[in-house]
Amino acid sequence: MRRALLPLLLTVALLGGCSTPTPEAGPPPAPAGGAAALPGPVPADLALRPAPGTAPAAPAFTGALTDGTPFAAAELWAQRPVVFTFFNSWCTTCASRQAALSELARSYRDRVVFVGVAGADQADEVQDYLRAHQVEYPVVLDDQQTIWRSYAVREPPAVVLVAKGGALLRGWPGGLDAPTLDRRLRELVLAGQP
Amino acid sequence: MRRSIMTLLPLLLAGATGCGAVGATQEAVSPTTVRVLVRDINIRAAGVDCAGTGPYTHFHNRAPYRVLDPDGAAVASGQLPAGTAVAAFAEDLGVERMPTYCEFAVAVRVPQRASYRLEVDGRPALDLTSDSSEGPALVAVVPS
Numbered sequence: 001m002r003r004a005l006l007p008l009l010l011t012v013a014l015l016g017g018c019s020t021p022t023p024e025a026g027p028p029p030a031p032a033g034g035a036a037a038l039p040g041p042v043p044a045d046l047a048l049r050p051a052p053g054t055a056p057a058a059p060a061f062t063g064a065l066t067d068g069t070p071f072a073a074a075e076l077w078a079q080r081p082v083v084f085t086f087f088n089s090w091c092t093t094c095a096s097r098q099a100a101l102s103e104l105a106r107s108y109r110d111r112v113v114f115v116g117v118a119g120a121d122q123a124d125e126v127q128d129y130l131r132a133h134q135v136e137y138p139v140v141l142d143d144q145q146t147i148w149r150s151y152a153v154r155e156p157p158a159v160v161l162v163a164k165g166g167a168l169l170r171g172w173p174g175g176l177d178a179p180t181l182d183r184r185l186r187e188l189v190l191a192g193q194p
Numbered sequence: 195m196r197r198s199i200m201t202l203l204p205l206l207l208a209g210a211t212g213c214g215a216v217g218a219t220q221e222a223v224s225p226t227t228v229r230v231l232v233r234d235i236n237i238r239a240a241g242v243d244c245a246g247t248g249p250y251t252h253f254h255n256r257a258p259y260r261v262l263d264p265d266g267a268a269v270a271s272g273q274l275p276a277g278t279a280v281a282a283f284a285e286d287l288g289v290e291r292m293p294t295y296c297e298f299a300v301a302v303r304v305p306q307r308a309s310y311r312l313e314v315d316g317r318p319a320l321d322l323t324s325d326s327s328e329g330p331a332l333v334a335v336v337p338s
Contacts (some may be wrong), residue, residue, distance in 0.1 A: 054196055090256040092243045092276045120251065145251075154247040174238060174291065 032130035034067030034076055039110045042079050047191040051163035058160070058168040059150040063140040066126065071140055073115070076151025077162050081112045081189040083181070085156050086148060086158040088118060089125040093175065098133035105137045112185060113137065119145045119156065151188045160176035223303040226330040228261060228270075228312060228322065230289040233337060235282055243276035244296040250336060252315040253277065253298060259314045261322070261332070263307040270302040274314065304332075 105114035116139035157175030246253030311319035322332035
């Protein structure tokens with residue numbers, strides 16, 4: 001009986017092998033956090049609270065996204081509020097909060113733009129981090145930590161909120177979790193939000 | 195067939211075990227904890243994960259380290275864990291976030307040597323001092 005089954009098993013194995021798709025060497029996936037993660041047009045119904053006149057101007061900066069695309073912060077906040085998340089791939093607190101922040105960023109996509117700023121990190125480890133935590137917003141590589149210093153960020157995580165027009169609304173050294181950030185966005189920038 | 199494998203198994207295991215010790219005398223090692231206190235006085239909540247700041251940003255989770263003996267040979271190596279924020283002052287300031295230091299602790303096994311140094315991420319090594327106040331430890335404080 002066992003011997004009789006052998007040809008059948010071999011046949012099944014061979015047929016199975018034939019049906020297995022041959023992996024084709026396609027183009028490598030686009031880096032997470034690159035140009036493809038930049039936002040689309042601002043929704044026409046976006047209603048914002050006016051920024052307080054006493055708020056200082058956020059430090060404007062330029063840099064490059066993970067795929068080398070030039071990035072100018074002022075171009076983004078000219079159209080809508082921006083949340084900067086300062087992080088590192090090795091940061092345990094960042095990692096523990098990132099999935100929820102990624103989801104929050106998706107929920108606000110095109111209305112409030114999230115931008116990650118990775119300070120003095122390894123590009124491949126940043127990619128691993130972004131993919132592991134489903135980060136779908138643009139990420140600037142701040143190799144010399146000049147952006148970090150301009151925002152007085154000493155340690156990850158940190159979150160900074162900039163109003164449309166460039167007013168620096170709030171900064172949270174140590175970061176904050178997604179539900180709290182969501183609540184602060186409704187309080188500080190989004191008009192007509194419960 | 196099964197019987198022959200059972201006969202050979204002890205011999206195979208003995209051979210495999212023996213291979214690791216061929217030509218080398220295993221030096222005795224003792225468990226200890228390397229502790230580094232980074233006195234960066236950064237504002238944090240006590241107890242949270244932390245990394246060094248200012249001149250000590252190379253102290254962070256996953257940073258490579260080596261424990262060196264007086265000849266500069268590595269006697270232990272690995273990656274640092276995240277640090278833990280400890281209050282810089284004993285007084286209760288009544289606030290959640292306070293001035294803190296960032297303390298790193300990593301368990302290692304090292305052979306007996308006259309002294310040790312700690313190198314983190316290829317930076318200049320720090321002198322480690324033996325301290326048995328809370329169990330065997332090799333400690334460093336920066337800035338000293």
